[in-house]
Amino acid sequence: MSTQKALYVPSKHAPFQLGEAPIYTPGPKEILVKIISSALNPVDWKIPAYGIFVENFPAILGSDLAGVVEEVGSEVSKFTKGDRVLFQGWFGDNKYAGFQQYTLVEAELAAKLPDNISFDQAASVPSALTVVILTNFNHNPTAPTANFTAPWEEGGKTKYAGKPAFIVGGSSSVGQYAIQVAKYSGYSPIITTASLHNEVLLKSLGATAVVDRKLPASAIISEVQKLAGNKPIEYVFDTVSIADTQSLAYDVLAPGGTLLILLNDEIPAEKKNAADNKRIVHGFGSARVSQNREVGVQLFSRLTEWLETGVIVPNQVEVLPNGLAGIPDGLERLKQDKVSGKKLVAHPQETP
Protein backbone atom coordinates (compact mmCIF):
# COMPACT_ATOMS: atom_id res chain seq x y z
CA MET A 1 0.00 0.00 0.00
CA SER A 2 1.36 3.48 -0.80
CA THR A 3 1.90 5.93 2.00
CA GLN A 4 1.58 9.67 2.49
CA LYS A 5 2.59 12.34 4.99
CA ALA A 6 0.17 13.01 7.86
CA LEU A 7 0.06 15.15 11.00
CA TYR A 8 -0.94 13.09 14.02
CA VAL A 9 -2.08 13.69 17.59
CA PRO A 10 -0.19 10.65 18.95
CA SER A 11 -2.22 10.31 22.18
CA LYS A 12 -4.65 12.31 24.31
CA HIS A 13 -3.14 15.75 25.19
CA ALA A 14 0.08 14.99 23.23
CA PRO A 15 1.57 17.58 20.83
CA PHE A 16 1.17 17.13 17.06
CA GLN A 17 3.74 14.96 15.29
CA LEU A 18 4.46 14.42 11.58
CA GLY A 19 4.37 10.82 10.40
CA GLU A 20 3.10 8.54 7.66
CA ALA A 21 -0.36 7.16 6.91
CA PRO A 22 -1.63 4.71 4.34
CA ILE A 23 -3.42 5.98 1.23
CA TYR A 24 -6.82 4.28 1.29
CA THR A 25 -8.90 2.84 -1.53
CA PRO A 26 -12.35 4.43 -1.91
CA GLY A 27 -15.43 2.33 -1.15
CA PRO A 28 -18.18 2.11 -3.82
CA LYS A 29 -19.81 5.45 -2.85
CA GLU A 30 -16.57 7.28 -1.97
CA ILE A 31 -13.87 9.28 -3.70
CA LEU A 32 -10.16 9.54 -2.91
CA VAL A 33 -9.02 13.18 -2.97
CA LYS A 34 -5.50 14.63 -3.19
CA ILE A 35 -5.75 17.47 -0.68
CA ILE A 36 -4.46 20.79 -1.99
CA SER A 37 -5.76 23.05 0.83
CA SER A 38 -6.61 22.09 4.38
CA ALA A 39 -8.02 24.85 6.60
CA LEU A 40 -7.61 25.15 10.38
CA ASN A 41 -10.47 25.27 12.89
CA PRO A 42 -10.58 26.06 16.61
CA VAL A 43 -11.60 22.45 17.29
CA ASP A 44 -8.21 21.31 15.98
CA TRP A 45 -6.41 22.93 18.92
CA LYS A 46 -9.19 22.17 21.41
CA ILE A 47 -9.04 18.40 20.80
CA PRO A 48 -5.43 17.96 21.97
CA ALA A 49 -5.58 20.79 24.55
CA TYR A 50 -8.75 19.61 26.32
CA GLY A 51 -8.73 15.90 25.44
CA ILE A 52 -12.25 16.16 23.96
CA PHE A 53 -14.17 14.44 21.12
CA VAL A 54 -11.48 11.94 20.04
CA GLU A 55 -10.84 8.63 21.81
CA ASN A 56 -8.88 6.65 19.20
CA PHE A 57 -5.19 7.50 18.82
CA PRO A 58 -3.01 8.19 16.96
CA ALA A 59 -5.58 10.56 15.47
CA ILE A 60 -5.52 12.77 12.38
CA LEU A 61 -7.60 15.97 12.60
CA GLY A 62 -8.59 18.53 9.95
CA SER A 63 -12.17 19.26 8.88
CA ASP A 64 -12.04 21.72 5.96
CA LEU A 65 -10.71 20.49 2.67
CA ALA A 66 -10.34 21.20 -1.03
CA GLY A 67 -8.47 19.15 -3.59
CA VAL A 68 -8.49 17.06 -6.74
CA VAL A 69 -10.31 13.77 -7.22
CA GLU A 70 -7.70 11.03 -7.56
CA GLU A 71 -9.91 7.93 -7.72
CA VAL A 72 -13.68 7.29 -7.71
CA GLY A 73 -15.60 4.40 -6.19
CA SER A 74 -17.44 1.95 -8.44
CA GLU A 75 -20.91 3.50 -7.81
CA VAL A 76 -19.92 7.17 -8.06
CA SER A 77 -21.22 9.03 -11.11
CA LYS A 78 -21.11 12.59 -9.71
CA PHE A 79 -17.32 13.00 -10.06
CA THR A 80 -14.49 11.93 -12.32
CA LYS A 81 -10.74 11.85 -11.74
CA GLY A 82 -9.32 15.36 -11.94
CA ASP A 83 -12.42 17.20 -10.67
CA ARG A 84 -11.77 20.03 -8.19
CA VAL A 85 -13.84 19.46 -5.03
CA LEU A 86 -14.48 20.77 -1.51
CA PHE A 87 -15.84 18.88 1.50
CA GLN A 88 -15.68 18.37 5.25
CA GLY A 89 -13.03 16.18 6.83
CA TRP A 90 -13.93 13.99 9.79
CA PHE A 91 -11.70 13.68 12.85
CA GLY A 92 -13.41 10.53 14.12
CA ASP A 93 -11.71 8.26 11.57
CA ASN A 94 -8.25 8.84 10.07
CA LYS A 95 -9.36 7.67 6.62
CA TYR A 96 -11.62 10.75 6.33
CA ALA A 97 -9.47 13.35 8.10
CA GLY A 98 -7.82 16.44 6.63
CA PHE A 99 -4.31 16.95 8.00
CA GLN A 100 -2.81 14.52 5.50
CA GLN A 101 -2.09 14.49 1.77
CA TYR A 102 -4.93 12.22 0.60
CA THR A 103 -8.29 11.40 2.15
CA LEU A 104 -11.61 9.72 1.45
CA VAL A 105 -15.06 11.33 1.38
CA GLU A 106 -18.51 10.06 0.51
CA ALA A 107 -19.40 11.53 -2.89
CA GLU A 108 -22.80 12.82 -1.72
CA LEU A 109 -21.05 15.04 0.85
CA ALA A 110 -18.66 16.73 -1.60
CA ALA A 111 -19.24 19.50 -4.15
CA LYS A 112 -17.43 20.52 -7.33
CA LEU A 113 -15.44 23.70 -7.06
CA PRO A 114 -16.41 26.38 -9.61
CA ASP A 115 -13.60 28.06 -11.59
CA ASN A 116 -14.01 31.39 -9.78
CA ILE A 117 -12.99 29.90 -6.41
CA SER A 118 -9.43 28.85 -5.47
CA PHE A 119 -8.63 25.74 -3.43
CA ASP A 120 -7.55 27.98 -0.53
CA GLN A 121 -10.80 29.95 -0.55
CA ALA A 122 -12.81 26.73 -0.85
CA ALA A 123 -11.18 25.16 2.19
CA SER A 124 -12.61 27.98 4.33
CA VAL A 125 -16.19 27.01 3.53
CA PRO A 126 -17.29 23.48 4.46
CA SER A 127 -17.43 23.23 8.26
CA ALA A 128 -18.38 26.82 9.10
CA LEU A 129 -21.10 26.98 6.44
CA THR A 130 -22.31 23.48 7.38
CA VAL A 131 -22.82 24.38 11.04
CA VAL A 132 -24.78 27.47 10.01
CA ILE A 133 -27.03 25.54 7.63
CA LEU A 134 -27.58 22.57 9.96
CA THR A 135 -28.31 24.65 13.04
CA ASN A 136 -30.85 26.79 11.20
CA PHE A 137 -32.53 24.47 8.71
CA ASN A 138 -32.32 20.81 9.70
CA HIS A 139 -35.84 19.36 9.97
CA ASN A 140 -34.78 16.15 11.68
CA PRO A 141 -36.45 16.23 15.13
CA THR A 142 -33.56 14.28 16.71
CA ALA A 143 -30.99 16.93 15.67
CA PRO A 144 -30.10 20.14 17.50
CA THR A 145 -31.78 22.60 15.15
CA ALA A 146 -33.92 25.73 15.07
CA ASN A 147 -35.91 23.98 12.30
CA PHE A 148 -36.37 27.20 10.34
CA THR A 149 -37.56 27.18 6.72
CA ALA A 150 -34.51 27.26 4.42
CA PRO A 151 -34.28 29.90 1.68
CA TRP A 152 -34.40 27.12 -0.93
CA GLU A 153 -37.69 25.82 0.50
CA GLU A 154 -41.15 27.21 -0.20
CA GLY A 155 -41.65 30.49 1.65
CA GLY A 156 -38.09 30.46 3.01
CA LYS A 157 -37.13 33.74 1.36
CA THR A 158 -40.16 35.66 2.61
CA LYS A 159 -40.93 34.21 6.06
CA TYR A 160 -38.10 36.09 7.81
CA ALA A 161 -37.95 39.11 5.48
CA GLY A 162 -37.75 42.39 7.34
CA LYS A 163 -37.10 40.77 10.73
CA PRO A 164 -33.92 41.88 12.51
CA ALA A 165 -31.05 39.43 13.03
CA PHE A 166 -28.23 39.84 15.56
CA ILE A 167 -25.05 37.88 14.84
CA VAL A 168 -22.42 37.91 17.56
CA GLY A 169 -18.89 37.62 16.17
CA GLY A 170 -19.54 38.41 12.51
CA SER A 171 -15.85 38.27 11.57
CA SER A 172 -15.35 34.71 12.80
CA SER A 173 -15.39 32.14 10.05
CA VAL A 174 -18.82 30.89 11.16
CA GLY A 175 -20.00 34.48 11.65
CA GLN A 176 -19.20 35.43 8.05
CA TYR A 177 -21.33 32.55 6.76
CA ALA A 178 -24.06 33.29 9.32
CA ILE A 179 -24.30 36.84 7.95
CA GLN A 180 -24.55 35.58 4.36
CA VAL A 181 -27.17 32.96 5.23
CA ALA A 182 -29.19 35.54 7.19
CA LYS A 183 -29.09 37.77 4.12
CA TYR A 184 -30.16 34.84 1.89
CA SER A 185 -33.10 34.25 4.28
CA GLY A 186 -34.14 37.88 3.99
CA TYR A 187 -33.48 39.08 7.56
CA SER A 188 -33.11 42.83 7.83
CA PRO A 189 -31.37 44.66 9.37
CA ILE A 190 -28.45 42.28 10.05
CA ILE A 191 -26.49 43.62 13.01
CA THR A 192 -23.21 42.09 14.11
CA THR A 193 -20.37 42.59 16.59
CA ALA A 194 -16.69 42.52 15.58
CA SER A 195 -13.52 44.56 15.79
CA LEU A 196 -14.18 47.63 13.72
CA HIS A 197 -11.29 47.01 11.30
CA ASN A 198 -13.53 44.22 9.90
CA GLU A 199 -16.49 46.54 9.26
CA VAL A 200 -15.99 46.95 5.48
CA LEU A 201 -15.57 43.20 5.00
CA LEU A 202 -18.70 42.34 7.00
CA LYS A 203 -20.82 44.95 5.24
CA SER A 204 -19.66 43.49 1.90
CA LEU A 205 -21.06 40.13 3.06
CA GLY A 206 -24.45 41.55 4.03
CA ALA A 207 -24.17 43.06 7.50
CA THR A 208 -26.17 46.25 7.82
CA ALA A 209 -24.29 47.50 10.88
CA VAL A 210 -21.16 46.48 12.80
CA VAL A 211 -20.98 47.26 16.52
CA ASP A 212 -17.57 47.35 18.23
CA ARG A 213 -17.31 44.08 20.11
CA LYS A 214 -14.99 45.68 22.70
CA LEU A 215 -17.69 48.05 24.04
CA PRO A 216 -19.24 47.17 27.40
CA ALA A 217 -22.16 44.73 27.06
CA SER A 218 -24.71 47.35 28.17
CA ALA A 219 -23.54 49.73 25.41
CA ILE A 220 -23.67 46.95 22.79
CA ILE A 221 -27.21 46.01 23.85
CA SER A 222 -28.58 49.54 23.60
CA GLU A 223 -26.80 50.16 20.28
CA VAL A 224 -28.14 46.92 18.80
CA GLN A 225 -31.69 47.71 19.94
CA LYS A 226 -31.44 51.18 18.42
CA LEU A 227 -30.10 49.77 15.12
CA ALA A 228 -33.02 47.31 15.04
CA GLY A 229 -35.41 50.26 15.26
CA ASN A 230 -36.52 48.90 18.65
CA LYS A 231 -38.21 45.96 16.91
CA PRO A 232 -38.05 42.72 18.92
CA ILE A 233 -34.94 40.74 17.92
CA GLU A 234 -36.15 37.16 17.71
CA TYR A 235 -33.15 35.73 15.85
CA VAL A 236 -29.72 35.78 17.50
CA PHE A 237 -26.73 33.65 16.45
CA ASP A 238 -23.76 33.66 18.82
CA THR A 239 -20.97 32.36 16.59
CA VAL A 240 -18.33 32.89 19.32
CA SER A 241 -20.30 31.23 22.14
CA ILE A 242 -18.04 31.93 25.11
CA ALA A 243 -19.71 32.80 28.44
CA ASP A 244 -19.63 36.59 27.89
CA THR A 245 -21.01 36.49 24.37
CA GLN A 246 -23.75 34.03 25.31
CA SER A 247 -24.92 36.35 28.09
CA LEU A 248 -24.91 39.30 25.72
CA ALA A 249 -26.77 37.32 23.07
CA TYR A 250 -29.37 36.13 25.56
CA ASP A 251 -29.96 39.67 26.82
CA VAL A 252 -30.53 40.97 23.28
CA LEU A 253 -32.90 38.11 22.38
CA ALA A 254 -36.58 39.06 22.57
CA PRO A 255 -39.06 36.84 24.44
CA GLY A 256 -40.23 34.01 22.20
CA GLY A 257 -37.05 34.24 20.12
CA THR A 258 -34.35 31.71 19.25
CA LEU A 259 -30.67 31.87 20.20
CA LEU A 260 -28.24 29.66 18.26
CA ILE A 261 -24.99 28.77 20.08
CA LEU A 262 -22.06 26.53 19.15
CA LEU A 263 -20.48 25.62 22.48
CA ASN A 264 -22.02 24.43 25.76
CA ASP A 265 -24.73 26.67 27.23
CA GLU A 266 -23.07 28.96 29.79
CA ILE A 267 -25.95 31.39 30.26
CA PRO A 268 -26.42 31.96 34.00
CA ALA A 269 -29.51 30.17 35.34
CA GLU A 270 -30.72 33.38 37.02
CA LYS A 271 -31.10 35.05 33.63
CA LYS A 272 -33.45 32.32 32.42
CA ASN A 273 -37.10 33.02 33.03
CA ALA A 274 -39.49 30.38 31.69
CA ALA A 275 -42.13 33.01 30.99
CA ASP A 276 -39.78 34.61 28.43
CA ASN A 277 -39.90 31.44 26.36
CA LYS A 278 -36.43 32.03 24.88
CA ARG A 279 -35.31 28.99 22.92
CA ILE A 280 -31.63 28.00 22.88
CA VAL A 281 -30.28 25.69 20.17
CA HIS A 282 -26.75 24.27 20.53
CA GLY A 283 -25.70 23.39 16.98
CA PHE A 284 -23.40 20.60 15.88
CA GLY A 285 -21.77 20.91 12.50
CA SER A 286 -20.91 17.53 10.99
CA ALA A 287 -22.92 16.68 7.87
CA ARG A 288 -21.69 13.09 8.18
CA VAL A 289 -23.71 11.96 11.19
CA SER A 290 -27.06 10.35 10.45
CA GLN A 291 -29.33 13.04 11.96
CA ASN A 292 -27.62 15.75 9.86
CA ARG A 293 -27.04 13.87 6.66
CA GLU A 294 -30.18 14.74 4.70
CA VAL A 295 -29.68 18.50 5.00
CA GLY A 296 -25.93 17.98 4.56
CA VAL A 297 -26.54 16.31 1.19
CA GLN A 298 -28.86 19.22 0.25
CA LEU A 299 -26.13 21.68 1.15
CA PHE A 300 -23.39 19.98 -0.87
CA SER A 301 -25.70 19.59 -3.86
CA ARG A 302 -26.31 23.37 -3.88
CA LEU A 303 -22.88 24.61 -2.86
CA THR A 304 -21.28 24.76 -6.33
CA GLU A 305 -24.01 27.11 -7.56
CA TRP A 306 -23.90 29.24 -4.40
CA LEU A 307 -20.15 29.74 -4.83
CA GLU A 308 -20.44 30.39 -8.55
CA THR A 309 -23.18 33.00 -8.17
CA GLY A 310 -21.83 34.67 -5.02
CA VAL A 311 -24.66 33.65 -2.68
CA ILE A 312 -21.78 32.36 -0.56
CA VAL A 313 -18.45 34.20 -0.57
CA PRO A 314 -15.55 32.32 1.07
CA ASN A 315 -13.48 33.73 3.92
CA GLN A 316 -10.30 35.63 3.19
CA VAL A 317 -7.34 33.29 3.72
CA GLU A 318 -3.72 33.23 4.85
CA VAL A 319 -1.61 30.32 3.63
CA LEU A 320 0.77 28.90 6.23
CA PRO A 321 4.34 27.88 5.29
CA ASN A 322 5.71 24.29 5.35
CA GLY A 323 2.57 22.34 4.59
CA LEU A 324 1.36 20.09 7.41
CA ALA A 325 4.39 21.11 9.51
CA GLY A 326 3.06 24.69 9.67
CA ILE A 327 -0.27 23.70 11.22
CA PRO A 328 0.71 23.58 14.95
CA ASP A 329 1.95 27.21 14.89
CA GLY A 330 -1.23 28.27 13.10
CA LEU A 331 -3.38 26.53 15.70
CA GLU A 332 -1.45 28.30 18.46
CA ARG A 333 -2.39 31.64 16.85
CA LEU A 334 -6.05 30.59 16.76
CA LYS A 335 -5.87 29.56 20.42
CA GLN A 336 -4.44 32.94 21.38
CA ASP A 337 -7.22 34.76 19.48
CA LYS A 338 -4.61 36.27 17.14
CA VAL A 339 -6.45 35.59 13.87
CA SER A 340 -8.97 38.19 12.79
CA GLY A 341 -11.49 37.92 9.98
CA LYS A 342 -9.66 35.25 7.99
CA LYS A 343 -9.03 31.53 7.73
CA LEU A 344 -5.61 29.90 8.06
CA VAL A 345 -4.91 27.31 5.37
CA ALA A 346 -2.14 24.71 4.94
CA HIS A 347 -0.96 23.00 1.73
CA PRO A 348 -0.33 19.34 2.70
CA GLN A 349 1.52 18.64 -0.58
CA GLU A 350 4.18 21.22 0.42
CA THR A 351 5.14 19.37 3.61
CA PRO A 352 8.97 19.15 3.77
Ligand SMILES: NC(=O)c1ccc[n+]([C@@H]2O[C@H](COP(=O)([O-])OP(=O)(O)OC[C@H]3O[C@@H](n4cnc5c(N)ncnc54)[C@H](OP(=O)(O)O)[C@@H]3O)[C@@H](O)[C@H]2O)c1
Ligand atom coordinates in the same frame (compact mmCIF):
# COMPACT_ATOMS: atom_id res chain seq x y z
N1 LIG B 1 -20.62 23.19 17.36
C1 LIG B 1 -19.97 23.04 16.22
O1 LIG B 1 -20.17 22.07 15.48
C2 LIG B 1 -18.99 24.10 15.79
C3 LIG B 1 -18.62 24.20 14.44
C4 LIG B 1 -17.74 25.23 14.06
C5 LIG B 1 -17.21 26.08 15.03
N2 LIG B 1 -17.58 25.90 16.33
C6 LIG B 1 -17.05 26.83 17.36
O2 LIG B 1 -17.50 28.12 17.00
C7 LIG B 1 -16.55 29.10 17.40
C8 LIG B 1 -16.19 29.96 16.20
O3 LIG B 1 -15.44 29.20 15.27
P1 LIG B 1 -14.74 29.94 14.05
O4 LIG B 1 -13.97 28.93 13.28
O5 LIG B 1 -15.72 30.76 13.33
O6 LIG B 1 -13.72 30.89 14.84
P2 LIG B 1 -12.62 31.91 14.31
O7 LIG B 1 -12.87 32.27 12.89
O8 LIG B 1 -11.28 31.37 14.65
O9 LIG B 1 -12.91 33.16 15.28
C9 LIG B 1 -12.04 34.26 15.28
C10 LIG B 1 -12.88 35.51 15.30
O10 LIG B 1 -13.61 35.55 16.53
C11 LIG B 1 -13.93 36.90 16.77
N3 LIG B 1 -14.18 37.09 18.21
C12 LIG B 1 -13.45 36.61 19.24
N4 LIG B 1 -14.01 36.99 20.42
C13 LIG B 1 -15.10 37.74 20.11
C14 LIG B 1 -16.08 38.43 20.88
N5 LIG B 1 -16.04 38.45 22.21
N6 LIG B 1 -17.08 39.08 20.23
C15 LIG B 1 -17.13 39.08 18.87
N7 LIG B 1 -16.22 38.46 18.08
C16 LIG B 1 -15.22 37.80 18.70
C17 LIG B 1 -12.72 37.68 16.31
O11 LIG B 1 -13.24 38.90 15.83
P3 LIG B 1 -12.41 40.27 15.60
O12 LIG B 1 -11.08 39.86 15.03
O13 LIG B 1 -13.26 41.05 14.63
O14 LIG B 1 -12.26 40.93 16.93
C18 LIG B 1 -12.10 36.78 15.20
O15 LIG B 1 -12.31 37.31 13.89
C19 LIG B 1 -15.36 28.32 17.99
O16 LIG B 1 -15.50 28.25 19.40
C20 LIG B 1 -15.53 26.94 17.39
O17 LIG B 1 -14.93 25.92 18.18
C21 LIG B 1 -18.45 24.94 16.73
